[in-house]
Amino acid sequence: MNRFFQAIFAAAWAAVSLQAFPDWDDALRQSSDWYGSAEAAQVADSVLAYQTDSGGWPKNLNLAEPPSEAYLTGSEKARYPTIDNGGTTTPLFYLARVNAAQPDAKWRAAMQRGIDYLLEAQYENGGWPQFYPLREGYYSHITYNDNAMVRVMRVLEEVSSGESVWTWVDEATKQQAAAAVEKGIECILATQVRVDGQLTVWCAQHDVETLAPAKARAFELVSLSGGESVEIVRFLMDIETPSPRVVAAIEGAVAWFSKVAIPGMSSELVRDANGERDRILKESPGEDLWARFYEIGTNRPIFVGRDSVVRYELSEIEQERRGGYGYYGSWPKDMISKEYPEWRSRLALQSEGPVLYLVGDSTMADKPRPTTPEKGWGQLLREYALLPLRVDNHARNGRSTKSFIDEGRWDEVVSRLKEGDWVLIQFGHNDEKEHKPSVYAEAHTSYRDNLRRMVRETRAKGANPILATSVARRKWDDAGERMVPTHGDYPLVVRQVAEAEKVPMLEMETLTTALEESKGVEGSKKLHLWFEAGELAIRPEGLSDNTHYSRLGAREVAALAIGEMRRLELPIARYFADALVARDGSGDWDSVEQAIYKAPQGPEGSPRWIIRVKHGEYRERAYVQRERGNIRLVGDSPETTVLVEGIHANMIGPDGKKLGTFRTPTLQVDGEGFQVHSMTIANDAGPVGQALALRVDGDGVVFRDCVFKGWQDTIFVNRGRHYFENCYIEGHVDFIFGGGLSVFENCHIHCLKDGYITAAATPAQQEYGMVFLDCRITGEPGVRTYLGRPWRAHAQTVFVRTEMSEVVRSAGWHNWTGPEREKTARYAEYGSYGEGGDMGERVSWARQLSRKEAKELEVNAIFESGEPVAPFAPKP
Structure with a gap:
């Protein structure tokens, strides 16, 4: 079962037994054994009774109870087949579970009709309408709303595999389902909204002809969806071997989610004096929040009541809508902080080219919280990497050589290594903490031994180790003229191990000390995290951090590391750019022309200057002057x-x-x-x-x-x-x-x-x-x-x-x-x-x-x- 349905039916794995079915949702929260019961079969027969002539199912009904006479003779609207709110997809999943436990031809026939319904409902461009047969109005739009289209693609993806509960599916249907999923992916890629050349996310619905974002209900206007887009990204991240377009779509969407996060806030559903629901915002420094709808072009959260008027404050729309609709949520939180890093790590494992594994502490580590200004230099190093090289950053906050090994993190890296990979090792900041036994490693004994182990086990896998001395802490002498060393003998031990083991070493302590001193006492603060009280929403009390880096500091330190690789003439150095162009402003330049113009004019025979241009549409003209040809x-x-x-x-x-x-x-x-x-x-x-x-x-x-x-x-x-x-x-x-x-x-x-x-x-x-x-x-x-x-x-x-x-x-x-x-x-x-x-x-x-x-x-x-x-x- 895929991750999407695992989340929806998580409670189904608990050992639960029901005596009755007050509503349809209860039928989807059973233990795996229960689906073989007579009770489960009774519900399945009830589900069959709701299937329409077209093969689909309606929504918002208790399918666990047989349809009433009032339902059968009542409003046709209530019986209209749809993919909205779990219509069709949830019945299919339920029937598949029951049929796997107690096979029956009638359930398989119903499922086949349901699958055929989904295949027939798909537009030629790959999208699905909310209702099929088509209904007039917004119902015919390509519908991501409430994850409708993603649910369909998840079902068809499982059908195409022919595994688990779908072993009964014939080959022709599996092939049709696989083709439908591929077309659906193309539709997702084609409808991703591009603003000023940058990929963002999706609207909850898109016009079937133009693929442009489209309006639905009165309070669901054209916008970027901070809700539905999360499940779209999750679906794309589950693609086993993603194409460059899929990778770019994911990267673009995650970057957008990071950019529009609302720092240090949470929303809460409350009751007023009359017991009516309302939603309020409150300060929560440890949390981040996202809006359901964002204005295209400005990224401002928008709120719309039943009058269809755009407002920019939640308090300005009617209370019924504030309390009755999810205008705020933390939907992308786990995706950004957990799933996206795991996805990047999977990409590295799939790479046929070399992988550079980073192992170290917080100064090198990725910082997944989107609203934190803190960045690790390894995080920025990845941005300068050129394919086919992948950078897999395993550095973690607070780790030493001891704790990294004790927690099994080093063994995990070793298990991934293949011949030709590289491992860059930088510890010391935490090894030196004598007051913390869980991390302390004495410099000339256990620290030295741990480094040797990492070097030797890397080489045993045919990979290449690189050592690095610790980056300097920002500590100035009383005169404010020179930096004071804080790492004791730990950098010395790195140098000794590098010499003894014949390992290339990046002299990061010396280089970062020189970098800090070149900026001066005040200028060097910009390399780190210095904020006055009230300047930073997630740290309202202010911050004076002399160890960890800002984006600027992380970028400059990453550049020093690349320079060291070039100085040592390491083969891996050829996979790094000297400058980065990013349409979203996260690089050195946001224009190709500008990056070319700013490239150095070295003497003849100088190394070629390499510029990485990140994914995006750069609408501009670029001119390469005669004296600037030595560029890639x-x-x-x-x-x-x-x-x-x-x-x-x-x-x-x-x-x-x-x-x-x-x-x-x-x-x-x-x-x-x-x-x-x-x-x-x-x-x-x-x-x-x-x-x-x-x-x-x-x-x-x-x-x-x-x-x-x-x-x-x-x-x-x-x-x-x-x-x-x-x-x-x-x-x-x-x-x-x-x-x-x-x-x-x-x-x-x-x-x-x-x-x-x-x-x-x-x-x-x-x-x-x-x-x-x-x-x-x-x-x-x-x-x-x-x-x-x-x-x-x-x-x-x-x-x-x-x-x-x-x-x-x-x-x-x-x-x-x-x-x-x-x-x-x-x-x-x-x-x-x-x-x-x-x-x-x-x-x-x-x-x-x-x-x-x-x-x-x-x-x-x-x-x-x-x-x-x-x-x-x-x-x-």
């Missing part, structure tokens, strides 16, 4: 990290003239050696003329695992040498054009409309222009396209071992209505295959390469005129 831009994934703008040639520029083609790119690269990985670069101007997604004038430029979207003139490779690997490129007319030497290897070319893929302008003296190696060409249904036409007379384009679908015209190439260009254009193919790959009807002025010529068209051979392919070879 790395997105979280092309599905989730998007740089996009909609500038086209017919727009009027600042000079009052049309921009023209060459001033429209979303990304323009003049810098040499620039690299982009795992991003989408797009121009969404649409079919309005020339509109570049990318313009490249720099040499040695590399794009790996990227997506390029546009319409006409998507990619302009103007000059220089360029390498595209595992990229997706779409467009309509001349959407890969220019005079550069550009190799496309293992790329997917997709044609949106009849047109031309390439328009090369290769200079006559240049041997190569555009070379496509082991690529694939597809297109929209009915589209027919040419492989290319010569923009300039000596255009050179060649396709080698390319799969060509039926979209490729049999002639292959077009002369741009210039027969004279047939004499100079250099078009060729080798090993084309697929419906469009037949060379039999190709134009006579294009040639087929020999095997020897094709073999020579390898990346290194193409680029060997001039510099070797050094800028193209190394992968991150």
Whole structure:
């Protein structure tokens, strides 16, 4: 049984026996043995009596008692099948439990009809309406309200597994259920509300046509849901192998929940003098609160009475609504503090790449409470990590080497280790506490022995240990000129163990001492937690903490750790960025252009500056200056990290003239050696003329695992040498054009409309222009396209071992209505295959390469005129 239903039916596992059924809820709170009883069968027969002709069940009824005559002859509305309030899903679950205990064909037949009902009710876009058959009004919206759609997907997910109580389900139904769940996931991802390029959460209901947030009842207006969105995130976190889009959806939603939490408050349901219910807010420094509804764009909690007027204070709506509706709650609390960290840890375990395990104390640990300003430096280190590296932070507040081992935390880390992983070990802050026997470890005996054990057990698993001295406490001498060491011999012991065991060591004590001193007595307070009374809701009395870090302090210490890894030339250092771009403001920059502009201009031969761009839509243009080429831009994934703008040639520029083609790119690269990985670069101007997604004038430029979207003139490779690997490129007319030497290897070319893929302008003296190696060409249904036409007379384009679908015209190439260009254009193919790959009807002025010529068209051979392919070879 999945976690969702375990929570709903938690009491069912208790040994409870009922003599009667006052209501339907009691039938769902039984021991597993009870479902095999005659009493359970009697209730199941009653449930069958409520099933409608469509296969679904109504809601808000006591299904444990047979339907009355009044019900059968009364209002049709009461009998209407639905997924709301547990309608259909709860009866299905109950019947499955009873059938597992005492199999009966009639119950299986009813369940099959119920499953078919859910499958039939699903919209083509993957959503489910509240009522089916459809009813007019908000009932036809895609309905997350009261977790209706999530309940359906949970049931179908269990059905598709064919396990537990669903072993009787046939293969065809299991496959249909699995497909419905996949479509439902796509709907969830498509309806997640994006504000200013950032993923947030969901509305309680969405329009079936536009997928936009939609209004329901008078007091349920368009908004972001702080309630229903929690179960959506939980469902996504239960997906066994989440796609990058699912990961981004979870990360975006959790970040939003953290951002909108109301610190130091709780809500309480009370009774007034007349015994009527009311809801009040009160200060609770140890608690955090969330609103049920948030205004889209401002994130202000909103409250709506039956008059449908938005108000920003709960006290301003009628008492009946204040006491009769859950406008406040702590719904995301456990999800953020427990389930989300566990989910991240599961991702690390699934990783085929290396995992960096962090073990240490509170200075390194994650701080899951969203409203605390305290952050561990390991928490910020994770944000600079680049895939496929995963950072799994096991550091915990108050731990020493002794307590970390005694509590079994170290054994848990060891059990997870695989060959090639890394373990970063930093203790000492608590080991030195002689007054606490549970954590105290004497420096030269047990502390030393514990560190040695951790090092040796890490190596025994084929993993790599890294030691780190403790970070400095902020303690100044009386003159306020120098920091006073507080860790005694503990850093010395770390150094000794590192030398004896030949372990790399991060000199964090020395570096953090220098960091504190560089800020001065007052400036260093910003690295820590200093608040006056009344400044911090969760600590109204104020706070003066010289040990733990603020976000700023944690980020600067994480940067020191990355710098140390680079200084030691550890292989893991290549998986960390130097700067972080985050659309939500949590990074060093919130703009790609800004991060590129602020990158250092080191001398030739300097290490490449790496910028991680977190998931989000960055609606901006970015320009890479010639002197800033030594940069690698790395997105979280092309599905989730998007740089996009909609500038086209017919727009009027600042000079009052049309921009023209060459001033429209979303990304323009003049810098040499620039690299982009795992991003989408797009121009969404649409079919309005020339509109570049990318313009490249720099040499040695590399794009790996990227997506390029546009319409006409998507990619302009103007000059220089360029390498595209595992990229997706779409467009309509001349959407890969220019005079550069550009190799496309293992790329997917997709044609949106009849047109031309390439328009090369290769200079006559240049041997190569555009070379496509082991690529694939597809297109929209009915589209027919040419492989290319010569923009300039000596255009050179060649396709080698390319799969060509039926979209490729049999002639292959077009002369741009210039027969004279047939004499100079250099078009060729080798090993084309697929419906469009037949060379039999190709134009006579294009040639087929020999095997020897094709073999020579390898990346290194193409680029060997001039510099070797050094800028193209190394992968991150």
